Amino acid sequence: MILVAEQLLNGLQLGLMLFLLAAGLTLVFGIMNMINLAHGSLYMIGAYIAAALIEASGSFLLGIASAIVGTALVGVALEMTLLRRLYRLSHLSQVLATFAVILIANEIVRMIWGSQPILLNMPPALSGPIELGGFRYPAYRLVVIGAGLAVALFLYLLVTRTRAGMWVRAGASDREMAEVMGVDTRALFTVVFAIGAALCAVAGALLGPLLAVQVGMGENILILAFVVISIGGIGSIRGALVGSLLVGVVDTAGRAFLPFLFRKMLPSVIASEAGPAVASMLIYMLMAAVLYFRPSGLFPARS
């Protein structure tokens, strides 16, 4: 029971961090119909800025705050110089261009910080465990969950309850109609992109102490974020939230319990191979199953 609760919390934590990435990705895709592979690079840049400034200043909060501002600025610069030229091109050209951005961003980071992973220490005050009704859970992970929940809630209210959020949703469901009704989608998009970049930085900085800060960290999480938004339905913020939590919990629980379950049910030779394999495949099986029965994801933004 305790193990289950612990793994559920781990899954929730992964899911919320994925949501921070998926939210920006799905809105960029939903509004501008743009495939942005460089989203993972913003996550990497956020993590590196945070690591560098926490190291320099000694303050975790200051590091995160400057990572958010810095990454948002990088995002805006990227949008205004390059991405803006890509909106009218085909999806495939966008894939090629933003793949090029990944290569360039990785090499620039490698030139500045080197190829070795950087260790980002969690704040000393949070490095211990906390007693949580019968079991001990790392305090830092709880803070990450809390911060993730707060940001997710803020974003949800922003998108569903404010005027700007209404413009965003209008843009996502029918951009031309939104433009005709007087929404300046161009400016709106720059703002959405900045927010998306800031969310990447939050995720990168918070996950920094848990995962390694290294070149290429953005690509694998980018694939997960794409899995999330495909499951949720591209362009839908609610879909991104549901998809993130599903992927986070399924992936974590699968890795924690499947090998154990397989050992109980199958001969050990097969189980030792099948357990880890199926655990890694689980989220892709989930996505394939969702898309098989709902070919436009769980919450299609466009009908």
Place this chain on the structure above:
Amino acid sequence: MRDTLYIPLRPWPTFGVVAALVLLPPAMLLLDLPFYVVFATRVLIYTLIATSLNLLIGYGGMVSFGHAAFVGTGAYTVAMLMPAGIVSAWLLWPASLLAGALFALLIGAVSLRTRGVYFIMITLAFAQMAYYLVLSLHALGSDDGLTLGARPSLGFLDLNGDATFYYAALAILLGALALVRALLNAPLGRALQGIRDNETRMEAIGFATYRLKLVVFVIAGAVAGLGGGLLVSLDRLVGPNLLHWTESGLLMIMVILGGTGRLLGGVLGAAVLLIAQEVIAERTIHWPLGIGVVLLVVVLFAPKGLSAWLPNVSRERSNT
């Protein structure tokens, strides 16, 4: 009759390029650069694989993000059969082709229910499953992969000679290109391009669009499987990385770089990317930066890909 979709065969440029490719190995030996014969063979194989993906992306509008799975299937088929005592390339390569086709039939049958970005993602999903399966199976060498003692034998020809292997790969590539061209000029190819441009309309006219797409998906998977079989025969080595999603992404980048929906798009993209990589990597360890800049320049100045610069570009093409 010449119409807009017909892909003409231009005898003189074709002859010139083929002649140059035939003369490449002796030229390399004269220049004392034998290593480049193997490199050139790898480029030929990748052009074959990229051409099969271009058939899907460029002519069928099916943006597959899982093509490496078929390459890997073909490669592991050869790597599994050889230790079992089958050493003839006449059996091994068709087997890799067949394996690629079968796997493509399986994946395509499910994936083709979806369209657009969801198709991209579901093909990725299946390829990832294949990747993790290979990674965990001890029979397939897990993350170490499999190695072969020698290259397959091609009867009277000794494939252990690099130049011989090069010519075998060249012959297969030219044969495959001729077949792809014939396929695209045939009614199936026409229907395929119709489906790419407007699937609903093709359905309304009475084409069985799902089945047609599946047929082409299987053909592309077969060619990719053959490519994988050739790769492992050349390197005598295969690892799970051949199935990793970055490999699928790289194949996609080759096709887009070369130009989707052009017969030579995959060939051009694969050749330019691999050669550029080789050339830049010799000069700086930060070669991905150079590749990135090259790709950006191509997107901004030739959004239809490099083959837009080839002569005889008269047709408007739209994709996805």
